[in-house]
Amino acid sequence: MPESNKIKELLNKYYEKLNNKEDFSFLLSDDFLLTGTVNKETKGKIDYINNNFFKGVRNLAIKKMIIDEDSAFVLVNYELISPKGNKFNADVAEMWSIKNNKLDSIAIYFDTAYFQKEMS
Numbered sequence: 001m002p003e004s005n006k007i008k009e010l011l012n013k014y015y016e017k018l019n020n021k022e023d024f025s026f027l028l029s030d031d032f033l034l035t036g037t038v039n040k041e042t043k044g045k046i047d048y049i050n051n052n053f054f055k056g057v058r059n060l061a062i063k064k065m066i067i068d069e070d071s072a073f074v075l076v077n078y079e080l081i082s083p084k085g086n087k088f089n090a091d092v093a094e095m096w097s098i099k100n101n102k103l104d105s106i107a108i109y110f111d112t113a114y115f116q117k118e119m120s
Helices: 003-019 045-049 052-056 112-119
Strands: 028-036 057-068 071-081 087-099 102-109
Touching (some): 003 071, 003 087, 028 045, 052 057
Antiparallel strands (some): 057 071, 087 102
16 A cells, blocks of 8 residues: 555544544554644643643544645644533644654644634
């Protein structure tokens, strides 16, 4: 199977597990790195898995996926709910790095002003 197909399969499995609120930790490297427009960069899959963002995900849809060697770009539309019950949608650009058949890092980019407004 070509490498791009393996990466696509890995990413699809991640998003499926996330959408179904199932464990996806086995897809991540131990020193997984989260960067981008986030409050705090995190290193390690445990910190990533415990990110509060995941608690608000109600549903997701992949809008675009582009794979290039050991990296990928995925545009995802998340249906979210705030701690106060406010439902909203947000597009998130996710830049992935894959290493040794594991998701090794993600850099996420989204409209932080809109997100903060909807979350409050």
